[in-house]
Amino acid sequence: MHHIFAAVLGLLLCSQLPGQTQAQSPGLQVAKHWKLLSYNFPSLSRASDADFYNPQNVLITGIAVSSDRIFVATPKLFSGVSSTVSWVPKGPMGDSPVLQAYPDWSFSNTARSNYNCSDLILTSVYRLRIDSCNRLWLLDAGVSRSLEDYEITCPPKILVVDLNTDRVVRRIDFPREVLRGETLFTNMVIDETTAKSCDDVFVYITDTVEPGIIVYDSSKDVTWRLSHPAMYPDPDFAQSEIHNDKFVLMDGVVGLTFDERQGIVYFQPLATDRVFSVHKNVLRAGPLAQGQMLDVKLVGKKSSQGIGMAVSPFDSSLIFSPLSETAIAAWNPTNNQQSVLAQDRDRLQFVADITTTRSEPGVIYAIASKFHRFFLKNLNPNEFNNRILRLELPQSRALASGIKSPLLTHPTDPGYGTRPQHPAQTTKIPYKFESTGIVNYGLRNPFTALNQGEAFPPSKATRDNYQRSYLDTLVPTAAAAVTVTAPAAFTSQRHSGYYYH
Secondary structure (H helix, E strand, O other), X not given: XXXXXXXXXXXXXXXXXXXXXXXXXXXXXXXXXXXXXXXXXXXXXXXXXXXXOXXXXXXXXXXXEOOOEEEEEOOOOOOOOOOOEEEEEOOOOOEOOOEEEOOOHHHEOOOOOOOOOOOOOXXXXXXXXXXXXXXXXXXXXXXXXXXXXXXXXXXXXXXXXXXXOOEEEXXXXXXXXXXXXXXXXXXXXEEOOOOOOOOOOXXXXXXXXXXXXXXXXXXXXXXXXXXXXXXXXXXXXXXXXXXXXXXXXXXXXXXXXXXXXXXXXXXXXXXXXXXXXXXXXXXXXXXXXXXXXXXXXXXXXXXXXEEEEEEOOXXXXXXXXXXXXXXXXXXXXXXXXXXXXXXXXXXXXXXXXXXXXXXXXXXXXXXXEOHHHHHHOOOOOOXXXXXXXXXXXXXXXXXXXXXXXXXXXXXXXXXXXXOOOOOOOOOOOOOOEEEOOOOOOOOOOOOOHHHOOEEEOOOHHHOOHHHOOHHHHOXXXXXXXXOEOOOOOOOOOEOOEEEOX
């Protein structure tokens, strides 16, 4: 029987001694940390209203970093989240500042009834991103109390804010055709690789509850929806474990990042041990014709579930964070090199977001919150439960050698894509990451197919019985092989994305 081979580097993090909290993390810094989050409330009376503010229900899931400010997203997973977007000063390191509502308190609709969904308001933001034009994109899911009664408060939208003026300069509303009954937009990446202006971009957005990826063409103001079985949760990985806490959460696609150099979008559901990828050209081609399958690649398998992902600006390594290992790690798709960038049993619990920043091209920032404790309602208010962490990448010394980072320039700059000469050093005891080999997105031939990336899902004929998942056992008879074809041309439909001046 034909086997699908995978390059395996065995690795599990160093075992921890009792009371030991840190390993493999010499460069990990705490930029900000909080036991419980608080705000610059407009009046003290509102802070006493539990529907407006319940500190044990407020946690950070998204981060964006500018030259002088750190912006955070605190979605309405539960009631009592006063402002869903806030900012804090970038300095000093290690403090616990009060959150400043952003853009201001008028955007919050928490515990309010005197608003319309057409107003400039924000309901629940999971992720936010800064583009090369110094604009902050806010992805508003529009759902309140998503882990309680799941109230669809307003339709989802994007607000784009000019960070030079803190004014909204564009609003993007999504057409009903791309929405589903319980759509929950949780993550996005901005693709500026072919941009000729600030609004000539593509945005890729995850729908976690109704699994799919939404594509928004900003220049044409059109949107379409794509889906694939890889975007759905796997029941075998419904239960996640962090130390002694176990919780069940069947989230679909939520982890998302983009390799500008290679044009590859990486994604992962929470409930899976796999990482997948799809090329930007496939996403940009429009909706699939009836019966066609999205061309998705299986990148590899991790040691446990995870959400936060980023791509190194130096060598296009995929940076990710497996939950059970409380670590941040990297995998280089060019040479299969793997390394543990940081591991900390306390400070790296549930990394929900990882981001790079143009102001510090050799650094990543990560959000680590004890989400599992919030979710299980066993939060200890005397511990630090939300952290913003700063980590210098091993290749950052390449900057001193004059090697350019793509984050220093626009993707269309002639110097974009210059490769660094200082790869990260592989740790001696990394943790398990089973890769499918070096993924080549060019033309394939039958003699090199095993080292070119595996089409997902593979046909039944090429699957080994020992590699079958639980989902395969639910089918009594073998299904026909799935043929992966290119998307067909489509007819676009405009919607109400518009500008503010």
